[in-house]
Amino acid sequence: MPELPEVETIRRGLKPIVGRRIQSAEFGLPRLILGAKAAELTRRLQGQLIKAVLRRGKYLILELDKDSLVFHLGMTGQLTFAPAHAKEDTRFLRTVTGLQKAVGVHPVDAHTHAILHLDNGGRMQFRDPRTFGKILFIAGEDWKSHPRLSKLGDEPLDLKIESFLAKNYPSDSKRSIKALLLDQSFLAGVGNIYADEALFLSGIHPKKLVSSVKPAERTCLLEAVKTVLRDGIRNQGTTFSDYRKPDGSSGKNFERLKVYGRGGQPCRDCKTVLIKTVIAQRGTVFCPECQPLSAGKKRAISKTVDKVH
DNA sequence: AATTCGCCCTGTCGGC
DNA sequence: TGCCGACAGGGCGAAT
Known part of the structure; x- marks a missing residue:
C-alpha cells in the first residue's frame, strides 16, 4: 500500500505538472470524491494553475490557484503522469508467473477514476482497482484545516x-x-x-x-x-x-x-x-x-x- | 476517553 | 480446469 515513501516518490515524479494549467478534468466513481460533485468539480478546476504538489503523511496535495485537490491512494491507488502524445501502454499491469511486471504509462481503463488534462497536452491519471482511495476537493488554499488532514500527527522525517x-x-x-x-x-x-x-x-x-x-x-x-x-x-x-x-x-x-x-x-x-x-x-x-x-x-x-x- | 471492531472493495492465489 | 473461499488492509464511524 502506498505509505510515506511511495507518496513522496510519486510527489517527486509529478514535478512536470507544476506550473501547468488544468485544461479539463474528468471524474468517475462518485463515492471516491469528497467535497464536491463530479460535475461541479470539473467546472471548478477548469483553468486553474497547479502551483505546487505537496505531501502530508500519505496524502498528496495539488495546490491550485484558488483551491486544493487532495488524493489518498488507499491500498491500490496510482497517480501517473503521461506527457503530451504519450502512447497508451497496455503493459502497465501484467501478471507473469505470479509476478506483476511492467513499465510505461498506464492506459485508461475501468479502474481509472480521474484524469486531469493539462494545458501542454500532458495528463495526470488516478487509478485505483480496489477503490479504497479518495479524492478530496477543498475550496480555498487552507487544506491543512480540512478534518481529514488537521488530525494528522508529525511528519516523521521532520521531527527532532x-x-x-x-x-x-x-x-x-x-x-x-x-x-x-x-x-x-x-x-x-x-x-x-x-x-x-x-x-x-x-x-x-x-x-x-x-x-x-x-x-x-x-x-x-x-x-x-x-x-x-x-x-x-x-x-x-x-x-x-x-x-x-x-x-x-x-x-x-x-x-x-x-x-x-x-x-x-x-x-x-x-x-x-x-x-x-x-x-x-x-x-x-x-x-x-x-x-x-x-x-x-x-x-x-x-x-x-x-x-x- | 481510549481502544477495538466492522466495513468498504476487487484482484490474486491456494486448495480441492 | 474451474470454482470458491481466504486474503490483502487504510481509515472512518460505531461499539465497547
Whole structure:
C-alpha cells in the first residue's frame, strides 16, 4: 500500500505538472470524491494553475490557484503522469508467473477514476482497482484545516526525536507499539510495511505494550522509523502489487525488506523462521529471536544501534 | 476517553 | 480446469 515513501516518490515524479494549467478534468466513481460533485468539480478546476504538489503523511496535495485537490491512494491507488502524445501502454499491469511486471504509462481503463488534462497536452491519471482511495476537493488554499488532514500527527522525517518523544509519547497507553506506529495522529505516513520494518530494525516485538517500551528503545525505534522511510524513498518505494511511480515503473524497495511479506522465511540476520501473525488488525511479520517480547535479550538492541547508524 | 471492531472493495492465489 | 473461499488492509464511524 502506498505509505510515506511511495507518496513522496510519486510527489517527486509529478514535478512536470507544476506550473501547468488544468485544461479539463474528468471524474468517475462518485463515492471516491469528497467535497464536491463530479460535475461541479470539473467546472471548478477548469483553468486553474497547479502551483505546487505537496505531501502530508500519505496524502498528496495539488495546490491550485484558488483551491486544493487532495488524493489518498488507499491500498491500490496510482497517480501517473503521461506527457503530451504519450502512447497508451497496455503493459502497465501484467501478471507473469505470479509476478506483476511492467513499465510505461498506464492506459485508461475501468479502474481509472480521474484524469486531469493539462494545458501542454500532458495528463495526470488516478487509478485505483480496489477503490479504497479518495479524492478530496477543498475550496480555498487552507487544506491543512480540512478534518481529514488537521488530525494528522508529525511528519516523521521532520521531527527532532528527543523533543517529539518528550512531548508526544503516550507513556500510559496499553495499546501495542505496532498499533501506535500505525496511528496517523501520532506519526503521519507510517503504514503496515514500514511499521514492521522499523520494529525489526529496532529489535522491538510488535505486540509490546506502548507503556513498556523504555525511553532508550523509543529513541531507537523512532530512529529506525526514519531509517526505513529514508531507505524506502531512496529505493523509490515498495512495489509488491499495485504501487507504481508516476511513469509507470516499479519501486525497488521490496527486495530490501527484512520482514514484511517474508513470514515463514528465515530471518535475514539470524536465520530463525519469521512469524506471521495478526496484531492491531493487520498482518504482522517479526523475528522471535531478534524481537523478543521480554526485554531480556540485549543482543537485539545493541545490534540495532549499529544498524541505525 | 481510549481502544477495538466492522466495513468498504476487487484482484490474486491456494486448495480441492 | 474451474470454482470458491481466504486474503490483502487504510481509515472512518460505531461499539465497547
